[in-house]
Amino acid sequence: MKDAETDTVRGGPAPDGALDEAGHGARDLGFSASEGSGPGAGGEAAPLLSAERVKVVFPGRRGDAEARAVDGVDLDVRPGEIVALVGESGCGKTTLARSLLGLVTPTAGRVTFDGRPLEYASRALKAYRRRAQLVLQDPSGSLNPRHTVYEAVAEGLRIHGHAGDEQAAVADALSRAGLRPPERFFLRHPHELSGGQRQRVVIAGALVLEPELIVADEPVASLDASVRGEILALLLRLRDELGLSALIVTHDLGLAWNIADRVAVMYLGRIVETGDVERVLTAPRHPYTRALLSVLPESETEPVVLTGEPPDPSRVPGGCRFHARCPVLASGEAERAGVADACRTKDLPVLPGSGPAAVACHWAEAVGAEGS
Template identity: 75%
Template sequence: MTLLRADDVTVHFGAARAVDGVELDIRAGEIIALVGESGCGKTTLARTLLGLQTPTSGQVLYEGEPLPSGIRGLREYRRHAQLVLQDPTGALNPRHSVYEAVAEGLRIHRVPGDERELVASALSRAGLRPPDRFFGRMPHELSGGQRQRVVIAGALALDPSVLIADEPVASLDASVRGEILALLLRLRDELGLAALVVTHDLGLAWNIADRVAVMYLGRIVESGPVEQVLTAPRHPYTQALLSVLPESETPATVLAGETPDPSRVPAGCRFHPRCPLLAAGLPVEVATRCRTVDLPIVDGAAAGVACHAVSVASSAK
């Protein structure tokens, strides 16, 4: 079942096309990794899915219904879709105890029930046991991994159906990263919790995701099951991202230049100015299409790729 859907979503800031026609489904009980370089629009899309950013066009649907526009409706929606930030230190008030940090959302949303029991249950599910041992602790008394667990507990206290995690382990030591990723997998398996994990790290995607959506300059350029996308990538951008991983068996591909300014999106395929396939030489007809013909939007609910060279090669088989 699709819980959350971006339906042809665009977000423009003046001339800058930060998100430029994105289709993406998040289904119950699955983890999607949204990957790409910094500045490709990942965080803007995540904020839009949370209702923190209004789309310029298109819409976000939760359980088939458009997100509410009023303050009260959005507040209720955010009980179901919770944000987990990259930096747990910045996400926690240094003057609030662990108990206060987790109880804050319960109080804002006026969640019924025994507050102490709800806080204890959330901390326990986040792996902080026994929970009452952490009630009075302050953020500076916790390790980085424990602080991230407190942030996750604050989200779990509201019993959400979707977590949107923006680089959830980027600030953590390597020894702790695996523990937090294992926690997210356990929450998926035990609670049926869905998650969108925003990351630039394809290695992280391999370890946690069911599906991968690769984003470049405001659009999804390749998507599909994690095994398919990461073991047999079809888009040259995905191939380049994978080639620089330490465990890669292929020579690293250094992309030319920087990601273009989103206010100056190139004509044709937006990746063509940096494309290694085009630089290496393509048939004239294909190269002309790369430079002049825009590509259809890739639907992030299914396997797909946006590349003229791949399309021509596939149709020739």
């Protein structure tokens, strides 16, 4: 079943009108989200959402050490800005996103929204979640199979005591999400829709409350390649039309390449590189970012195969937390730069939540200092 409306990623369609099998294909045509004119592009407004030294620690089982899922993170999202939070599975990015929405209470640090610290009383969280909405990865799991599309989208209005015209609000949200005419979808059930249409219903359920921020956790991971570009283009259009801010949580740097204004690369509970997406992804400084980029289909460099698995968050290594898998350290480049010992023993600072590009890497800092 074809989606009701076809969008293309900003600047034009990918080859053959779709992204490739991995969901990429925009930047090689010479355009990018960061080149757009959305409110977040190039602005220096005060953050709408901000994490300040946030830590989330989970207790160990049967005497095991605590798991430091998020281990000191600063991260800002400005009004109208799309930020991609990128990293492997298990790096802590989903836990960080849930803490930003008040679904997980930080062990330390704080989250602020619109300049005010997030409060965790139920009434305060209810008010906050009207302004900040979550879009989950799997639309099939997000939608009750017994509910119609209308009921799914109207649910948020009913929870929050919407006093206006419910039907008009639902129709407007479905229309904005690309399901037109909206009345045609009111009485349908999730099994009657395509995967892309179900994801649009989930997005409409978030939009119906007119939020200022959307946190989308792997929003296209479960979709066919032919539909991914449409959903990414929809998110870009919502940013441009509504001034909507978004935090996109993903393992895929190719997705960040297509949609984000800024990118934050996360490894083992920390942000290791951050900055404008164009700068970070065309001139990555951290060996981990380089490794993630090297395996994209568009990459012209030899793929970097990292040895081993990410360390257990209950056993975070000393020094740079990436050093056990770092190809720069293994190849002797860090030794030649005089930072091998620091890589193994010296911790790195928490990177700023916004501002210029920044990297948490002893070798990158040493090489940068030599070249300056």
